[in-house]
Amino acid sequence: xxxxxxxxxxxxxxxxxxxxxxxxYEAGREFSETFDSRSRAQDKLDKIKGLLDQGxxxxxxxxxxxxxxxxxxxxxxxxxxxxxxxxxxxxxxLLSEKTRPRRxxxxxxxxxxxxxxxxxxxxxxxxxxxxxxxxxxKLTAAGKAPSTTRHYYxxxxxxxxxxxxxxxxxxxxxxxxxLPSERKLAGGTPGVVDDPDMFLTADQVAxxxxxxxxxxxxxxxxxxxxxLRAAELAGLQVxxxxxxxxxxxxALHIKPGVLHVDRTVxxxxxxxxxxxxxxxxxxxxxxxxxxxxxILRDYLASHPRSNDPSAPLFCSGTLRVSRPTGRRATxxxxxxxxxxxxxxxxxxxxxxxANRNLLDWSAPLRHQTFYKAIFRPAxxxxxxxxxxxxxxxxxxxxxALRHTYASLCIAAGVPPLHxxxxxxxxxxxxxxxxxxHLFDDDHTEAMAALEAMSRPATASNVISxxxxxxx
Numbered sequence: 365x366x367x368x369x370x371x372x373x374x375x376x377x378x379x380x381x382x383x384x385x386x387x388x389y390e391a392g393r394e395f396s397e398t399f400d401s402r403s404r405a406q407d408k409l410d411k412i413k414g415l416l417d418q419g420x421x422x423x424x425x426x427x428x429x430x431x432x433x434x435x436x437x438x439x440x441x442x443x444x445x446x447x448x449x450x451x452x453x454x455x456x457x458l459l460s461e462k463t464r465p466r467r468x469x470x471x472x473x474x475x476x477x478x479x480x481x482x483x484x485x486x487x488x489x490x491x492x493x494x495x496x497x498x499x500x501x502k503l504t505a506a507g508k509a510p511s512t513t514r515h516y517y518x519x520x521x522x523x524x525x526x527x528x529x530x531x532x533x534x535x536x537x538x539x540x541x542x543l544p545s546e547r548k549l550a551g552g553t554p555g556v557v558d559d560p561d562m563f564l565t566a567d568q569v570a571x572x573x574x575x576x577x578x579x580x581x582x583x584x585x586x587x588x589x590x591x592l593r594a595a596e597l598a599g600l601q602v603x604x605x606x607x608x609x610x611x612x613x614x615a616l617h618i619k620p621g622v623l624h625v626d627r628t629v630x631x632x633x634x635x636x637x638x639x640x641x642x643x644x645x646x647x648x649x650x651x652x653x654x655x656x657x658x659i660l661r662d663y664l665a666s667h668p669r670s671n672d673p674s675a676p677l678f679c680s681g682t683l684r685v686s687r688p689t690g691r692r693a694t695x696x697x698x699x700x701x702x703x704x705x706x707x708x709x710x711x712x713x714x715x716x717x718a719n720r721n722l723l724d725w726s727a728p729l730r731h732q733t734f735y736k737a738i739f740r741p742a743x744x745x746x747x748x749x750x751x752x753x754x755x756x757x758x759x760x761x762x763x764a765l766r767h768t769y770a771s772l773c774i775a776a777g778v779p780p781l782h783x784x785x786x787x788x789x790x791x792x793x794x795x796x797x798x799x800x801h802l803f804d805d806d807h808t809e810a811m812a813a814l815e816a817m818s819r820p821a822t823a824s825n826v827i828s829x830x831x832x833x834x835x
Contacts, residue, residue, distance in 0.1 A: 679723050
């Protein structure tokens with residue numbers, strides 16, 4: 365192996381430019397690569413020597429690198445036996461071809477920027493650092509959240525890192541890529557939930573529960589007053605509800621119940637399966653208010669499988685096909701309306717909406733179906749019942765009920781450490797950082813208590829400490 369220096373015909377400031385060839389021999393053949401500096405040429409030779417010392421060759425790297433990213437990614441995912449089913453399903457979805465990509469409210473799709481569309485067909489040794497940087501820029505320009513863009517990127521980098529270890533690449537082109545900052549475009553601290561629409565008042569929660577048909581009104585109440593994630597609510601079973609014996613007299617205090625969060629529900633290839641909770645801290649006991657305890661007691665009394673501890677607490681449901689009335693929907697001016705499915709469901713009364721539900725108590729809740737067929741119409745129905753349509757944010761998300769639980773607990777004075785455990789956060793710092801603005805106050809009461817402790821005692825058996833000037 366050696367470096368040969370030659371002058372190119374290209375000139376810089378009137379002088380010929382020197383070029384440096386890294387030359388090596390493999391299986392009796394000469395190979396070379398040209399660089400603009402001696403150090404880069406030497407680095408190339410050092411890498412070649414290291415590969416040859418390990419029994420590899422540049423030719424074998426070249427052959428291995430011809431595999432497409434899709435093939436390499438599939439092999440990488442198959443080798444990851446350490447992944448939880450939820451994570452494996454998420455990675456598989458991110459790497460899959462998007463035959464029916466989602467569209468924004470404006471009808472814009474970013475399916476052409478998916479990992480599969482950009483890299484899937486390309487040999488891994490032809491993916492360059494510039495390609496990845498350009499892709500990151502397009503994702504950002506398309507309005508993808510910085511956290512989403514970073515998530516996509518880190519998956520690609522993991523796969524290319526494995527290609528490097530497997531001898532398909534000499535370096536990882538995903539290294540040293542500038543990623544978008546997680547600072548919010550509208551200001552604020554990343555990770556902090558400070559959107560007012562994510563926090564409901566107790567009255568708003570009650571209105572939403574009232575507008576939701578049974579049995580899902582119980583789940584909505586539980587989401588706001590116990591703070592479980594959607595997948596955790598779907599994973600609840602009858603045996604996870606621990607209720608004390610009812611009081612013998614209404615005058616006696618009702619002992620609160622407890623929810624055991626031991627599993628979640630995830631979707632893999634369209635099939636619902638039970639999975640472990642999100643983190644170790646997510647497996648927990650959540651204390652319930654007396655009101656929630658009584659609501660669950662009444663609910664279980666009507667649950668057709670209440671004697672089976674393994675039965676889903678909240679069941680699957682589908683909508684009955686509605687019979688056409690033969691009447692055209694019109695506005696106040698007699699103009700024909702073509703309502704969407706969500707509009708039609710929201711126009712139903714709560715009892716009518718309940719009659720449209722076909723309940724399957726043998727299967728757990730499918731959250732996506734519940735969200736479209738039950739929750740979104742319930743939000744619109746609550747606003748319609750209110751009259752002015754502004755009681756609830758029109759775009760209210762189900763996850764906002766979990767944030768609502770946090771805000772209600774903080775307002776009630778629940779200590780951060782206890783709240784962290786109730787919500788299943790891995791660390792109390794997560795709770796403090798996500799809801800930092802909710803913990804902010806002027807500390808008037810705490811300072812008043814501290815001030816009272818600092819006042820000198822006046823008891824006859826207490827001797828005050830003299831100040832320095834009196835000594």
